Amino acid sequence: MESIGAEEARKRLPEILARSHRNGTVTIVTRHGVPYAAIVPVSQVAREAPELTGLRGSGRGCYGEVAAYVERLRDEW
Secondary structure (H helix, E strand, O other): OEEEEHHHHHHOHHHHHHHHHHHOOOEEEEEOOEEEEEEOOHHHHHHHOOOHHHHOOOOOOOOHHHHHHHHHHHHHO
16 A cells, blocks of 8 residues: 555556556555545455445435425326
8 A cells, every 4th residue: 555645646647547457556645644535446445345235225214305206206207
């Protein structure tokens, strides 16, 4: 893993992306020494990210009148 400032990362983005894809290198992008983002290989994200399909329908009932309005519109179509 390496750390790089945001301005330097902007200048070297193609190189950073290539290393991430080719070697699996993780790069932490910082601003004024504070970590802001990470560039990681897609394979790592797919392995570690939660399965979002399990959340389907979990927001039901959270939007009150707006949800009822949208549901009525769907029924019309």
